[in-house]
Amino acid sequence: MRKKNTFSPFLILTLILITSALLSIAVGSVFIPLPTLWEVVTSALRGTATALDADGVYLKILGDLRLPRMLMLTLVGAALAGSGGAYQGLFRNPLADPFLIGVSSGAGLGAVLAMLARSPHTQSGLLSVPLAAFCGAMLTVLIVTLLARVGRTVPTTNLILAGVAVSSFASAVTSALMIHSTGELRRALVWLMGGAIMTGWSPVLAVLPFMLIALTGLVLIGHPLNVLQFGEEQALQLGIRVQRARWVTIALATLATAAAVAFAGIIGFVGLVVPHIIRLLWGSDYRRLIPLSMLGGASLLLLTDMAARSLIAPQEIPVGIITALLGAPFFLWVLKLSKAQNYW
Amino acid sequence: MLEVNTISAGYNHKPILENISLQLAEGSVLALIGPNGSGKTTFIRAISGVLPLRAGSVKVAGQDINSISPQQRARIIAVVPQARSFPAAFSAEEVVALGRTPYLNWLGKVIVNDMVIIEDALEKMDLLALRSRAVSELSGGEQQRLFLARALAQGSPLLLMDEPTTHLDLQYQVSLMQRIHQLAHPSKEELKNGMQPKTVVIAIHDLNLISRYADRVGLLVGGRLAALGKPEEVINADLLSSAYNLPLEVIHERGFTLVMPSHPPERIN
Numbered sequence: 001m002r003k004k005n006t007f008s009p010f011l012i013l014t015l016i017l018i019t020s021a022l023l024s025i026a027v028g029s030v031f032i033p034l035p036t037l038w039e040v041v042t043s044a045l046r047g048t049a050t051a052l053d054a055d056g057v058y059l060k061i062l063g064d065l066r067l068p069r070m071l072m073l074t075l076v077g078a079a080l081a082g083s084g085g086a087y088q089g090l091f092r093n094p095l096a097d098p099f100l101i102g103v104s105s106g107a108g109l110g111a112v113l114a115m116l117a118r119s120p121h122t123q124s125g126l127l128s129v130p131l132a133a134f135c136g137a138m139l140t141v142l143i144v145t146l147l148a149r150v151g152r153t154v155p156t157t158n159l160i161l162a163g164v165a166v167s168s169f170a171s172a173v174t175s176a177l178m179i180h181s182t183g184e185l186r187r188a189l190v191w192l193m194g195g196a197i198m199t200g201w202s203p204v205l206a207v208l209p210f211m212l213i214a215l216t217g218l219v220l221i222g223h224p225l226n227v228l229q230f231g232e233e234q235a236l237q238l239g240i241r242v243q244r245a246r247w248v249t250i251a252l253a254t255l256a257t258a259a260a261v262a263f264a265g266i267i268g269f270v271g272l273v274v275p276h277i278i279r280l281l282w283g284s285d286y287r288r289l290i291p292l293s294m295l296g297g298a299s300l301l302l303l304t305d306m307a308a309r310s311l312i313a314p315q316e317i318p319v320g321i322i323t324a325l326l327g328a329p330f331f332l333w334v335l336k337l338s339k340a341q342n343y344w
Numbered sequence: 345m346l347e348v349n350t351i352s353a354g355y356n357h358k359p360i361l362e363n364i365s366l367q368l369a370e371g372s373v374l375a376l377i378g379p380n381g382s383g384k385t386t387f388i389r390a391i392s393g394v395l396p397l398r399a400g401s402v403k404v405a406g407q408d409i410n411s412i413s414p415q416q417r418a419r420i421i422a423v424v425p426q427a428r429s430f431p432a433a434f435s436a437e438e439v440v441a442l443g444r445t446p447y448l449n450w451l452g453k454v455i456v457n458d459m460v461i462i463e464d465a466l467e468k469m470d471l472l473a474l475r476s477r478a479v480s481e482l483s484g485g486e487q488q489r490l491f492l493a494r495a496l497a498q499g500s501p502l503l504l505m506d507e508p509t510t511h512l513d514l515q516y517q518v519s520l521m522q523r524i525h526q527l528a529h530p531s532k533e534e535l536k537n538g539m540q541p542k543t544v545v546i547a548i549h550d551l552n553l554i555s556r557y558a559d560r561v562g563l564l565v566g567g568r569l570a571a572l573g574k575p576e577e578v579i580n581a582d583l584l585s586s587a588y589n590l591p592l593e594v595i596h597e598r599g600f601t602l603v604m605p606s607h608p609p610e611r612i613n
Contacts (some may be wrong), residue, residue: 144399183468223448227442227445227452230425230431231429232427233389237393237394237414238423238442238443238445239416239417239419242414283433284433284434287451
């Protein structure tokens with residue numbers, strides 16, 4: 001929270017995000033060079049055909065596949081990193097991540113249940129897995145918070161412990177279900193490793209309202225989170241309605257995470273590491289940390305997804321594996337580089 | 345300024361404070377003394393509105409503190425905490441700025457008026473040179489001044505302090521007590537500049553400092569107010585000896601009042 005220059009971090013990260021987004025729609029099993037990309041997009045916008053894309057294949061790849069995937073990844077990355085930053089601030093715990101209070105295990109259980117139901121491959125059938133995952137995540141967090149409640153307050157320790165216990169239980173149920181469902185095992189496993197990014201426009205449209213509410217809300221709660229860094233008692237003495245701030249933060253971060261997980265599977269590491277990188281580079285004022293984390297998280301996910309699609313093309317590696325493979329060394333490099341002793 | 349009417353408070357099923365009443369006029373320093381576990385911290389928490397009361401009421405500047413919002417409460421009561429829990433990476437200035445929280449909206453945007461007050465609080469506590477230092481890089485004495493500056497930025501008429509001199513060396517203890525005394529008793533010039541005298545309640549163990557810097561002394565024993573009065577009335581060998589369960593003597597020497605154990609402790613060889 002020391003750096004004064006608030007302009008440049010936003011500028012830098014926005015440029016990185018734009019670059020990542022462009023790369024993300026250019027790179028894939030079919031590489032579309034940037035000039036061609038420009039030509040195809042502008043001519044499509046003008047409503048004319050271009051010689052570079054006579055049969056309209058590029059336009060189809062861009063419009064039907066890469067553009068919605070890019071938007072989905074941007075939203076998911078922003079949601080995971082933004083809610084990770086919020087959870088770390090709320091629990092004042094550097095190890096807090098978006099999955100801390102049961103979002104991932106609940107979503108996993110919901111998703112596996114939906115897969116076992118073998119929903120038909122219609123549009124609504126395809127959306128049943130993300131919707132079940134979303135409901136599972138929200139339900140689990142609700143159960144965790146109700147269990148952790150003491151009177152009208154929810155002590156942090158209780159919340160984390162209840163989260164761990166309920167998560168273990170839900171994960172055990174998920175594993176048990178998977179043992180008895182040989183055919184669906186692979187699909188569920190891929191989902192749990194973050195390899196289930198939904199493509200096409202209808203998932204993007206389905207997730208958009210949740211994301212807009214959650215991301216906007218998370219950007220706006222930076223100040224109460226700053227005050228909460230002094231502990232709950234001091235925050236109350238400084239005039240913050242601590243319980244309300246806490247509920248709002250949990251609700252927003254859970255909404256963002258559940259929406260992300262539902263449409264992309266469980267992608268670890270982004271929510272844990274991106275806020276720390278931002279903190280190391282630009283300090284821990286939550287009013288900046290959260291929006292900057294969102295920009296960084298979106299970029300990281302776009303870049304890792306590109307790697308996931310191209311490393312052993314045409315096969316796809318679940319992006320969750322790549323985020324950890326690339327994210328961990330990068331984080332350690334930043335940690336080493338900064339030499340910060342008291343950045344947390 | 346501060347009216348405490350027969351309050352009782354405690355944790356779970358354990359009552360700590362019972363039937364405490366006291367009144368404190370504007371511009372005075374009340375020192376709360378008493379053995380460990382006598383309820384000093386609980387009293388500070390109860391009158392700051394953090395710990396719900398079992399019975400009784402607390403009024404500050406005519407307002408019942410338990411019937412107003414935390415935001416309104418933070419405008420009339422500022423607390424300098426005992427446990428210094430702080431985010432290490434915040435700068436001194438940012439910590440002081442958060443003292444303006446009760447006047448800010450959810451976005452925490454400070455305006456020019458807030459900045460003037462933050463500047464003034466930093467200056468009063470001699471922190472201008474340290475403003476951009478991280479809290480974790482400050483010494484114990486500087487941190488204590490920092491938290492006092494944050495409390496000043498709250499602009500409240502009442503200041504509550506829980507053992508602010510603990511962990512400070514003698515020089516910092518004296519300097520801190522002087523500052524507290526000055527806040528309650530501003531100079532004529534400061535009064536002319538519109539400074540309101542603060543009312544201060546301070547929980548403290550050092551019996552020798554308070555006779556010089558406190559206007560009133562309250563002695564808590566087992567959750568009850570065993571004595572309340574001017575320092576010379578409460579700093580009394582009989583009262584203190586029974587309160588601390590230790591024979592004590594009060595020595596008046598060259599204008600100082602000193603409290604010492606009656607028998608020198610036996611040397612262990």
